[in-house]
Structures are given as structure tokens and as C-alpha cells.
Amino acid sequence: MADQLRVDRRGTRQSLRERNLALVLQAVAAGDGAVSRADIRRATGLPSATVSEIVTELLDRRVVQEVGQVRAGVGKPATLLALDRDHHLFVGVHVGRDRVVASRLTLGGRVQESLRMPYRPGDNPVPIAADAVRALRASADGSVSAVGLATPGIVTREGVLTQAFNYGWSMVPFGEQLSRACDGLPAHVINDSNAVALSEVVLSDRSRLSLVLLWLGTGIGAGIVLDGRLYEGPGHQAGEIGHIDTGHDLPCVCGRSGCLEAVAGLPAVVGDSDVAAHLAGDTDPGLDARVRRAGRELARLVSSLAAMLDVADFSLGGPVVTHPLGPALLSAINTELAARPVPGFSTVRVDFSEFGDQDVVIGARRTPCARSWA
Template sequence: MASKRTTVRDLRRHNRSLLLSKLYFDGPLSRHELSQLTGLSAATVSNVTAELGDERLITEAGQVESDGGRPRVLLRVDPAYGHVAGVDIGETGVKVELFDLAMNRLATVEHPLPKAPDPATAVEQVTSGLREVFASTGIDESGVLGVGIGVPGTVEQGARVLVHAPTVGWDAVPLVALLEEAGVALPLFVDNGAKTQGQAEMWFGAGRGARHAVIALIGSGVGAAVVTDGTTYRGSTSSAGEWGHTTIAYGGQECRCGSHGCLEAYIGAGAVLARYRRARGKDITGEDEQAQFSALLAAAPKSKTAARVLDETAGYLGAGIANLINLFNPERIVIGGWAGLALGEQLLPNIRAAAGAHALRHPFSQTSIQLGSLGLDAVATGAATLPVADLLEQGATSRIAKPGAPDSDAA
């Protein structure tokens, strides 16, 4: 098959993307440093950065002394170029956050959701949350580059974006179409919540600097983002990473997905609480799942039953992590999600020990296991990086130029 011919426009987009990405992740940098780091000629760097500056995508960020010559001007991506919104549609609530282009958080709104929310209710809460963050900051939608959304299920990308989330009763839900019908006119990007959390931790958190990593999300549900050579592995239909529905016990506990013995049926927050209720013989105090989970963790120092349930959970989680180590040979495993962070803060040594007992010795010795560093905002933060990633990948050539700037798609 003949290779696709590279056009001048393709080359221009590549150069813009390369320089813009380097400044975004590693800036501020001088033009000389950009040339050294990217391999582009000094003339190309000068021309492209001048273009990006005219479009207000990048701005000067001070100067640095050079060896014997004039001080070199430092460049960075301008945080004020635009804004992005990140949405976390969880099983119990919706979180909407607004950021500038440097991912400084400007506003956060949270709305609860009923158990197994219908799509219409989730859409209503998302649109309401977006209106609220825009109103609270005074930011006009015209300055928003896009909205990223993390969802509790697999996302089928195509002409229609469909969300498959059996644990909340969603079957091929056309989420983007529903949001557009509800009046959201901004570009929309949808991905699995574990994958958006994974991108956030890889860009800004505990995964930064790793090329091969697994970012685990443990909350009501369980999932993972598998990163190989710096790229999230998606599989043939973007459903890769459903770690929670790998089998850990043949014929074991019934899972919410309808199968039996899934890892989620042993380490998902609801499953852990159900095991504690059965062992204790009565309900747990707390108005919601997170409060009950906190009560379980707090009871462990004084309750043998609570301690035993948590020790079992650490064992199951460690065994699940061992499977990830044996399958993917990552250099780093990051544990995130509200339940994962709570378990890890109290039981990380036990989890590591259980992983070591079940993993092959050599790959385990090369893997670090640590907690995520972005806390409970990781899914929404990662969702907000989806429009940023699109901007960087396209080199901003698909964006409408800022007022007063030249047409960024001109030849």
C-alpha cells in the first residue's frame, strides 16, 4: 500500500504541535532550547513561535542569561489563551470544574446523583454545572475550548459517541447527542473515567515521567488506564482497561456486571461494605457509601471484624495488582479513586506485600506501587485535559484564531 503523501500543511501542523507540546509540558523554554529538544532548525523554531505568538497561544516568560551573548527570551503557553471544562460523571454524583489552559482550577461545582441515574438526569446535572461554573467566574463560553467528560463505562467512539455502562444501567447511551440537544454548543470529548484519571496522573501527577504505567481507579467501580510507551492502550473498541471485570475467583461473588468472581466484586467499595455487613451482622452507619467506607476504615484499629475485612481487601487488591504486573510489566502502578486512596493511605504496605506474593519476582522488583497525587479531582482534571490534548495534537490549526489574530489555518 502506498504511504500517504506528507503535505506542507501536514508538516506545518506537525511542527506547531511539536513545539506547542514541548512548551506546554516542559516550558518555559528559549527558542535555542526548543531547537535542541525538538531537532527543528533555528529558523523553523523562530517562524513557528512567531506565528504562535501572533495567535496569542504562547507568550514571553522572562529571560535567561546565555553564554556570552544576549539574554535569551523564555516562552510558555499562555494560560489566558482559553479555558477548558472537565466533568466527572460518577455513580453517585457529577463534578464540573473549569480551568485555564495551564490547568489552574478556577471553579468547581458538585451535584449528587441518585443510584443508577438515568442519562437524562446526568445530562441535566452536567448542563447545570457548566452554567454554574461559567456564571461564577464570569467566563463567556466563547473563550472555552471544549468540555471533557469522564464516564463510568466504556466509550464507543465514532460518528455517534456511545457510552456502555452496565453497572449504572446505560446501554449505548448517545451522551454527546443528548448534551447537544440540551443546549451544550461547545466541543465535547468523552472518555472512560479511569482513562481520564490516568491521563491526569501521567501529565501532572504520580505517573509523570513514566513510559509504562497502570493507573488504577477504585471507587464504587474499579477500572484502570494502561499506558504503554507513553500512550494509553485502548484495544479494538476502546474498552481496554476494564480491570475490575477480570476474574479473580472462578465462580466467586456475583458482580454488578452480571458475571461472577470479578475483581470489582471483592475490592469495589460496595462489595467491601457488603462483606463487612455480612461479617458484622448489621448495617453500617453513614449517609452514603463514602461515609460508610470511612466508618469501616476508622473501626479497624478497634474491631477485629473490620480489620479482617480490610486485610482481605488488601490481599485481593494486591493480587489484582500482581496480575497487572505480570501482564503489562509496568515501571509504575498508581492507585487512585476515592476508595483506592482511602485504602492505600491505611494499607499500602499490606497491598504491596500481597502484590509481591502473587507477582513474578523479577517484574515486581522493577515496579513501584504508589498512591495518586491528584486526589479526588483526578477524573475531572483528566477530563479537562481531553480538549487540551486535542489542541496540542492539532497544533491549534483547527481552532478559530483569537480576535485580532491571523487565521491559524492559512497556508
């Protein structure tokens, strides 16, 4: 009987502190100026002493501010809390296929300034990212607290990029390199699809505790948030769905055939077609067929994830959001989902990410918000 319950001993005091701080910040952000300490306790399940300690520290550091009081029945009025949205500044950096995009943002996610710099796939993006960070710090009206870097590939909590097939990277300490290049500024690295998933949960106007964000660009990945917490897996590989076997015989860059990226990645869908001419009325049947095939395979994936994870909230993010074929791909996915519902589950529908072409840099900013103050 004793072996039926195993206690996870891998947690550390630091990781527990980061988790608690993130829970409190999320509760304050969700309250939008109308949340008290008692509300935070109820929302997070944390002890009163823990909530009080974290809130006091966040007030001292001007991450949270008091915005008034409210009386609920007898007794002392409750003090309401909100994010101090404009005091702290961050830089979010996204490493894309052919460019590095960096934005200076407030804690509330408001973009103040953005830079786009050309980039050759496979090169180390840190020097370019560091140049962008220095420029954005120099033009800032206030100090930048930290930088978040969102990148394709598998990333550890220590900021080490362990593998990125499409870029040829392996075991690169991006976090350490970027911090050193930025004169010791705290630098935190996160997988790009995880970054967007976090932005969807933390900054969305909708109440979203569990969702799967499908990243669709040259590669395909997923950011998985369950009960308000990002799930990365023990090897930080959760969501690495691009090389799932679809059963097709199309070659993939990884050396295998039939990978999801080889069927539904944007380059695979576009092929050698003239997308602009197609959308203007010069119909390309081959392109239409590839869009339907990609939609079919992505819908099958969504159905499987919905059943396995008991999640009904799915978003589509990454380059597909602004790509000319984005609407057609989204429609193809939802058409297939409607035609093949999973028995016992409500119909699942996929929407675009709420933050458009800023989804990654906003999500990249989310990572240092929680870790820099822990």
C-alpha cells in the first residue's frame, strides 16, 4: 500500500517559490484591479501567510500596487490590488526563420517599441538579440528589468537550447550567453510555442486555465497549459509534435518520412505555388489539396490531444497567424473537426492567437516576469 503513493522529490524551494509567485501574479492580473488578498487566497489555495509575504514583496518592488478599498459586510475594508503595469520594462525577443524581432514592453504587455533585424537560419542569434536589447534599453524611458528570448527547439529551465532540428542547434547556452552580452541583465529563454501559450493564459481577456497552442510555421510545435501551469515534461520536450508520424511518404528534414511538419508546415503547404495569384482567383488545385491535407492532419492531432488531455481550448499561433493562407488553414482544420467529432466530447474549435504577430514577444516577456522576482 505504501508504494501506491509516490512523493515527487524533484521540487526545490526555488521552484516552489517561482510557482507561488506566478500564481499570485496571475490572480492579480485576472482580477484587473478588483482583487483582494482574500480573493488571491481563494483563487490560488495558498496559505494566508504565503500570500501576504508575496504581496508585500511585490508591492515593495512595484510589481503590484494598491488601487483602493472595498467593504464587504462588517469588519475592515479589503484593499484591492492591481498590476503596476507601466513601472517595469522588459524586452521580449523572438528568433524567427529569417529575422530576430525584439520589443520593449511594459508588465501589462503594452508594446512601446519594436525592432526587426535580419538573421540567417542556423547562426547564433545571441549577438543580434544583444544588439537589439542594447538599442531598446538606450531609448527606454525607464530601466529594463530583464529580457526573455523565445526560440524554436527544446529549452531547459537553465536557458540551454538542447536541440532544434530545423536550425542545427544542439546544447547552446543561450540564456548565459545573452545575459553576458547584455552586461549581466537577467535573461530567460523559452520555447516559442510555450511563450505564446503563456501569453494566451496570462494576458487574455478570457478565463483560460487549460489550453493547447499549436505553433505553425516552418516547424510545428505545441505549448500546453494545464490548470494554469505550463506543462513541459521532465525532459522539456512536451509539445514537440512536429515529427509525429502521419503515415504519409513525404520526406522530412529530420531524415524520416511522413512527419507532421513535412505535411502541415507552411513550406510543405505552399510548395512552389504562387499564393498571391491563387488568392486573387488564379486557382491552384494542388495548393487547395495541400491545405485540405494539412487541415485534416492538424484536426486529427487536435482531436487526439483533446481526448488525451481533456482540453477543449485550442489556439493557432506563430507565422500562420499573418500568413496569407492562415484563414484557409484554420477553416480547413475546423471543417474537419466539425465533420469528425470525438464521441463523448463537445465539438472542439480552433481559434487564432489573440495577440497576432506580437504573440511571441509578448509571451517571451512573460517568462522573466515570474522568474526575475522569485
